[in-house]
Amino acid sequence: MKTEKDKNNSRREFLIASTAITGGIVLSTFLNPFKSIAEAKSADSTKDTIKLNDKNVSLAKDAEKWWGFGFDIEKCIGCGTCAKACKEENNVPKEPFFFRTWIEQYTEKNDGTLKVQSPNGGIDGQTQAVPSEDIFKSYFVPKTCNHCSKSPCVQVCPVGATFVSPDGVVLVDEKYCIGCGYCVQACPYGCRYIHPEKEIADKCTLCYHRINKGLQPTCVEVCPTGARTHGNLRDKKSDLVKFLKEHNCHVLKPHLNTGSKLFYNGLSEEVR
Amino acid sequence: MPKQLTRLIIVFLIFISLFLVVRHFLVPESFYKFGHYRADALKDNEDHQVKYIDAAMCSACHTDIDSLKVSGPHKNINCQTCHGPGYLHVEDPSKNVLIKPTERAFCGKCHSLNAARACNIIKQQDIAQHNIDNKCVECHNPHQPQP
Numbered sequence: 540m541k542t543e544k545d546k547n548n549s550r551r552e553f554l555i556a557s558t559a560i561t562g563g564i565v566l567s568t569f570l571n572p573f574k575s576i577a578e579a580k581s582a583d584s585t586k587d588t589i590k591l592n593d594k595n596v597s598l599a600k601d602a603e604k605w606w607g608f609g610f611d612i613e614k615c616i617g618c619g620t621c622a623k624a625c626k627e628e629n630n631v632p633k634e635p636f637f638f639r640t641w642i643e644q645y646t647e648k649n650d651g652t653l654k655v656q657s658p659n660g661g662i663d664g665q666t667q668a669v670p671s672e673d674i675f676k677s678y679f680v681p682k683t684c685n686h687c688s689k690s691p692c693v694q695v696c697p698v699g700a701t702f703v704s705p706d707g708v709v710l711v712d713e714k715y716c717i718g719c720g721y722c723v724q725a726c727p728y729g730c731r732y733i734h735p736e737k738e739i740a741d742k743c744t745l746c747y748h749r750i751n752k753g754l755q756p757t758c759v760e761v762c763p764t765g766a767r768t769h770g771n772l773r774d775k776k777s778d779l780v781k782f783l784k785e786h787n788c789h790v791l792k793p794h795l796n797t798g799s800k801l802f803y804n805g806l807s808e809e810v811r
Numbered sequence: 812m813p814k815q816l817t818r819l820i821i822v823f824l825i826f827i828s829l830f831l832v833v834r835h836f837l838v839p840e841s842f843y844k845f846g847h848y849r850a851d852a853l854k855d856n857e858d859h860q861v862k863y864i865d866a867a868m869c870s871a872c873h874t875d876i877d878s879l880k881v882s883g884p885h886k887n888i889n890c891q892t893c894h895g896p897g898y899l900h901v902e903d904p905s906k907n908v909l910i911k912p913t914e915r916a917f918c919g920k921c922h923s924l925n926a927a928r929a930c931n932i933i934k935q936q937d938i939a940q941h942n943i944d945n946k947c948v949e950c951h952n953p954h955q956p957q958p
Contacts, residue, residue: 572835
């Protein structure tokens, strides 16, 4: 009697359990929209830092590549080939004021004043505007996106259309950008612009389409004096790590703590 | 629990579910894969056309110019620095002819006198005075410019 009831019970239990499981599986397929609750996770938990030349460089913990730039101000001759080639490679509008990379000439005069010039971004070459006898010091500063690891431009994007890629390149999602221009305002280095035809934010991609095919970024490729270096900060043997070891490098506006990965050799205090 | 509260909770739950369902269809597939962005955008950025090709390809056909260039001071300069992007030229050299910049201003972009140019990096000439009657390339072969 008892055993029979137990048997009945166990059959009932089995049926209930199996319907519950199949029902649960069927139901859970409808739960897909709700998975975002479970997946919500805190950002920026994967950052790590290494010391290079007494400076902290932040690295993504699990990335095997972490790209950066190194520019040598002592070697730059201001020919503007990089800026011109960049426009051709990346379909940047030819008319003035739209640049992914450009050259500025800084001239410190004997009377203590500073003159900064960049006619058409330096694409047509630079001409010395101050007579030689008035010059205390003059140099070219090539500029481009700093590929910050704690980038202000990424933080302000309202739709998640700009981001730091897993290998440390700040990119724009062309299909998702709404062209609001917040990031253009937020960039402390003035490295972004609104593309006049596409009406989206545009910027240096560190030639993402080239570096992933084993080529150098266009500006590095065409530089006649080797003033530009790029490389993987994670690879101890890369050109960039070598450049950082051999020179005493600085980043622009370090007080903003943007985690810039564009390192300059020979950077004067006057450069902003 | 008061009846009103139960109703309110039910209404809220329906609201939240509705929001999540709508959100599910609005957020793209690869969003949040690596972070707060579309992971497919990485692929989009990677797919752009490479226009400045590997300079070794130029040397494969123009062996004479290449061997001339490596012996001169322009040895470290990429062919495309002067001739422009070569991706179309290598596919069909006769149809897509590259530019040959022979005007004096072109050499002047690198070689004109400027206080910001270090003399040990680049030799400079006053373009307004150095042999003004001729083009630079008449005396200096651009691929082996040593006079």
